[in-house]
Amino acid sequence: VAPEALEGLRLVDHHCHSVVASVLSRPALEDLLSEGQGMRATGSNFDSFMGLSVRRWCAPVLGLDPGAPPEEYAERRADLGPAEVNRRLLGQAAVGTMLVDTGLGDPRLASMNDLAASAGSTVHEIVRLEVVAEQVAAAGSSGAGFADDFATALAQRLPGAVGLKSVLAYRHGLDVEPRAPGPAEVREAAGEWLAGLSASAGRPRLSHPVLLRHLIWEGLRTGLPLQVHCGYGDTDLDLLKADPAQLTGLIRATADLGTPIMLLHCYPFHRNAAYLAAVYPHVYFDVGFAVPWVSQAVATVLSEAMETAPFHKFLYSSDAYGLAELHYLGAKRFRQGLAQVLAGLSAEGWDDAETTRIATLVASANAERVYALQPAGINRPSLPSAARSGGSTPPRTPSAGSSSPAR
Ligand SMILES: [Zn+2]
Numbered sequence: 208v209a210p211e212a213l214e215g216l217r218l219v220d221h222h223c224h225s226v227v228a229s230v231l232s233r234p235a236l237e238d239l240l241s242e243g244q245g246m247r248a249t250g251s252n253f254d255s256f257m258g259l260s261v262r263r264w265c266a267p268v269l270g271l272d273p274g275a276p277p278e279e280y281a282e283r284r285a286d287l288g289p290a291e292v293n294r295r296l297l298g299q300a301a302v303g304t305m306l307v308d309t310g311l312g313d314p315r316l317a318s319m320n321d322l323a324a325s326a327g328s329t330v331h332e333i334v335r336l337e338v339v340a341e342q343v344a345a346a347g348s349s350g351a352g353f354a355d356d357f358a359t360a361l362a363q364r365l366p367g368a369v370g371l372k373s374v375l376a377y378r379h380g381l382d383v384e385p386r387a388p389g390p391a392e393v394r395e396a397a398g399e400w401l402a403g404l405s406a407s408a409g410r411p412r413l414s415h416p417v418l419l420r421h422l423i424w425e426g427l428r429t430g431l432p433l434q435v436h437c438g439y440g441d442t443d444l445d446l447l448k449a450d451p452a453q454l455t456g457l458i459r460a461t462a463d464l465g466t467p468i469m470l471l472h473c474y475p476f477h478r479n480a481a482y483l484a485a486v487y488p489h490v491y492f493d494v495g496f497a498v499p500w501v502s503q504a505v506a507t508v509l510s511e512a513m514e515t516a517p518f519h520k521f522l523y524s525s526d527a528y529g530l531a532e533l534h535y536l537g538a539k540r541f542r543q544g545l546a547q548v549l550a551g552l553s554a555e556g557w558d559d560a561e562t563t564r565i566a567t568l569v570a571s572a573n574a575e576r577v578y579a580l581q582p583a584g585i586n587r588p589s590l591p592s593a594a595r596s597g598g599s600t601p602p603r604t605p606s607a608g609s610s611s612p613a614r
Pocket residue numbers: 222223224308526
């Protein structure tokens with residue numbers, strides 16, 4: 208399989224974020240090229256595989272020579288303006304469908320409809336459980352009323368969502384007690400959390416392990432696939448507590464529910480995630496964050512991810528956030544790395560029909576099956592699934608325009 212052969216491969220990006228819709232200064236641009244904080248104090252964030260990829264591959268999309276210096280790149284980006292930059296780079300990414308985590312409260316990000324229009328993609332929402340709980344707290348819930356208030360708020364969000372997400376790794380670590388907490392435990396925990404909030408008067412941030420577990424179980428009971436952040440992240444994270452192997456107890460305890468658990472990112476624990484996906488029927492995984500960031504080394508990471516996992520358990524995501532460059536490079540590197548992995552199978556005598564089947568599974572078909580999506584390009588609402596209590600809604604599509612009643 209030659210890399211060119213996968214250039215037209217249809218992609219479903221099952222976990223990504225929106226892009227910044229305002230002009231970015233050079234420092235703001237650089238900050239989005241790192242998960243760290245204050246990294247520019249010690250050197251440029253362009254001084255990495257990712258930075259070189261932006262200069263080498265994104266510069267020509269913006270009309271610059273390949274390898275343009277960072278200063279020139281930042282200037283050109285500002286001159287073109289965010290709408291044009293996003294339209295060009297998202298268009299070149301050629302991703303058919305994006306599942307967008309809307310749980311980040313970054314006011315710079317484009318709306319779902321604007322993202323869909325810029326990309327020419329179908330866009331669906333992934334709802335963050337902790338954000339829903341924090342909104343319930345901010346609206347003035349009580350210890351006794353929290354469980355019901357959360358259930359009501361979550362039910363209101365389900366019609367617009369194709370999946371849910373937990374950031375347990377950030378808020379506590381994945382090493383939680385597996386079982387679902389009982390009503391009395393939830394009442395007591397909610398009382399403690401809400402009392403602490405009213406004392407501090409800060410923005411609610413849920414980190415109580417009992418409530419985090421309650422959210423996960425409630426999420427899984429909806430039947431919608433639950434994305435769980437694993438592995439690499441920003442400085443809020445204790446990396447060792449983000450190893451997906453730490454989730455084994457919860458995975459075992461939830462096996463009977465059968466709701467898909469989607470292990471996100473997983474790098475550098477992607478082999479641990481591959482093992483979990485290989486032995487538990489309801490577990491799936493990706494190497495989203497790593498795909499654009501490891502750049503030309505992507506084939507190594509994809510090989511490590513796919514070496515033990517069934518092909519029907521591995522998905523594409525970019526985990527792109529803020530920069531359209533990350534959407535473009537994610538798609539480009541994934542197609543490139545997958546072509547290299549599949550070339551190894553071709554060399555062993557597997558024909559194009561077999562390698563194309565595998566490519567299609569990981570690029571789009573697994574996501575379409577697990578999230579019950581219609582294949583991209585077919586503009587019609589997805590059908591309600593008997594496995595879901597939340598129902599489904601028409602996707603946002605670029606052709607539907609900004610007056611789309613999708614929400
Ligand atoms: Zn993400």
